[in-house]
Amino acid sequence: MLIFERSRPGRRTPSQAPAGRADVAALPERFRRRRPAPLPEVSELDVVRHYTRLSQKNFSIDTHFYPLGSCTMKYNPRVCNSLAMLPGFLRRHPHAPESVSQGFLSCMFELQEMLKDVTGMQAVSLTPMAGAQGEFAGVAMIHAYHKARGDEGRTEILVPDAAHGTNPATATMCGYAVREIPTDASGDVDMEALKAAVGPATAGIMLTNPSTLGVFERRIHEIAQVVHDAGGLLYYDGANLNAILGKVRPGDMGFDVIHMNLHKTFSTPHGGGGPGAGAVGVSERLKPFLPIPVVGREGDRYRWLTERDLPQSIGRLSAFAGNAGVLLRAYVYMRLLGREGMPRVADYSTLNANYVMARLRSLGYDLAFPERRATHEFIVTLRRQAKAQGVTAMDVAKRLLDYGFHAPTTYFPLLVPECLLIEPTETESKETLDAYVEAMAKILEEAASEPETVKGAPHTQPNRRFDEVRAARELDVAWQPEAG
């Protein structure tokens, strides 16, 4: 039932709004709305109960194992939330003078410093509001760099075929043509194809390492050399930073610019789709182009650095300074883990992934890259089951919901048929992983003995599979007062 269907004319929650109607005679008639906005009229208890019940229809990290590949669904520590929501932080207006903002600014400055350290970059801007905006910032900086050197003929961005969809979409938004680079049989970038593709038109390459195939790109040094020799720059997509945190730094691998998904690696919540934070880090040569504002320190005072300090900046990406509340959560998380905690994230996320991979392999699941180590994630392919029993990756994903586990990422990366991308994260215990493996074992049996059960899943959720074609054809994206 929709909140609108609980609405009764005249029902309201009077303590939430100013008492009485104000005098708005100063507002001329020609600017006024003729009919009240069609919002629901409900009581406070109606609202609390309705949205509490809706929340219970969600899978979440707090309630379920959520091994969604490339999304890093690790536990979001509660203290990060409660400290980011201290009244002093919540009440701070973004335009508050620096004289009454030193507490907040000091957290942001230290966060910049910690992110520089853990990525091996020379400077960081926290302003991008999600991974895709961080990518935009990164590619825009590459663009600004070439332009500042008068090197205008670089019109292409290279993107491996395994990349996230945001990579090519970002390159397009920055005015570049996208050139795809194939992957070789073992999951690494095809070096011959790369060498053939680079040239005077190459502005840069966008790489994720470990790649979305769940393996570490072993020839990263050689890739960096080939691209740099051609005059291009290297962009690091930080989606998979969890796997190498404190072990290898993108700056040391030769990357010129990176974005970090703080909502993945640094455990800020995903919130049902956001908000995230996509901080960017740069090498020395891209420093002048960082998006503003950045926090600077002079003596023991902190201040915003703006156009005046960074005249070559690619500019502003948000009305203020990005998703400050998310950044505070990441700051608390990094302080709790400390320098010794960073490599442990990589250690245990890698241990968990390799453990689940080994167990699934022994059950008879096919691995996309059986000869490779898993990083923090790995790929199972159900090509064989799809052919033999008609049971697809989607069917297995939906059946997992019945067993109380969120599905892994399905059908991504696009180049592995019928794939499941599985990322357990470091915060899950062996017991949880064992229970998940057991569910995967049962599903494999069911695929052989009762495939219809798997194909018809889920059976225990509030809904069965949806008619997505109808959703797109008979578009219903808003409740209509007349129809409701």
Add this chain to the structure above:
Amino acid sequence: MPFIPHTDTDVREMLAAIGADSIETLFDEIPAALRVDGLNAIPPAVGEMEITRLMEARAAQDVMGLNFIGAGAYEHHIPAAVWQIVTRGEFYSAYTPYQAEASQGTLQVIYEYQSMMAGLTGLPISNASLYDGASALSEAVLMAVRANRRSKSQRVLMPLTVHPAYRSVTRSIVASQGIEIVDVPFDPATGRVDPAALAVFAGEDITALVIPQPNFFGVLEEVDALTDWAHANGAQAIGVVNPVSLALLTPPGQWGQQGVDMVVGDGQPLGAPLSSGGPYFGFLCCRKEHVRQMPGRIVGRTVDADGRPGFVLTLQAREQHIRRSKATSNICTNQGLVVTAATIHMALLGPEGLERVAGACVEGCGSLVARLRARGFEIPFTDERFHEFVLRVGVDGEALLARMAAAGVLGGHALGGDYPELSDAILVCVTETKTAADLDRYVAVLEQARADLAG
């Protein structure tokens, strides 16, 4: 180990199952030369008690005082229930609802949000959110360029009465796509888009006109005439609005003869705390014919295999994970949790509650204007406004505000940086949170600060 549950026994058993000697072995594909040997700038770990003490001290350092700053981020009362529900783990720690059967809670919330935004704006299609109002305007400009197939110029008229940061962000984002953003001056008498300045462009190939309501100065623009001008000149009309004001003001879908083509704004006033500038969310609503040009996620209602109603992400062929380099935008993560807050906030206030909030803003703002006029202050521009006004202070705005802040009042936003001709003016905001006593205190602190500076 914080947040890592493994015992030594677990690790031994897991390594045995893998067939590896140590965790270190699992990293043997990484070239040894690349390995980092310790981190220096990150301090050693602290416990929850220590970090709590530290953060409480830092939060306490930033004493805001009485806040009259608006300029795109507005202080409103947020009912206690909003963030108590939003931070339930089931909303807080869920992912993007790609697995619809396991995400009906989030999906229904977004559908209800889209419905509420459609109701407020008078345009039938809303997406599931963008990052903030500024990035939403950039996306709307890109969308208008795609949607206006008759226009070849890629010229977008941008009044100087649009929030300066929105203009600046839009320039950053559309810079490399060959789109020309053309400034349109305002009339210094009214603070509105200057009709004569707009008339210069009549008959030219213009792709879109941006129309703020209220504008950055708090002034109400002649939106009907502007919308009709855009359409008469073959341009798309893009509204930029404050969502709370829409409880009182004409919905953009009804501006002029046909209504705007798309409308954007920042959703912060609907339940998001000021929080140093974010997370907020951007909203974007459009006419039905533009739906396939819409960036970002959209939730649709459909039925399942048993005919039961439910919700899914729909029209995904517009998005980057399907269309890659041909997507309508690169956006993936949006501001879902803040949208959840806004939905609950709007449900709690209802049509009358939101109207009372908007009305109290208008009345409070008028009341402060009257007090200041009575004390001889100059308030330029028209008096037809929502909840902000420009105040001439006769001295440097920045300097005055620093004085006021020292006296515990954040007196407004200095305008000189963005409008050099207004360097002796500040932008002041009054919301429903301010009492008559607050307004009196404002006037007293302002007069004292001005006297100190003048003396």
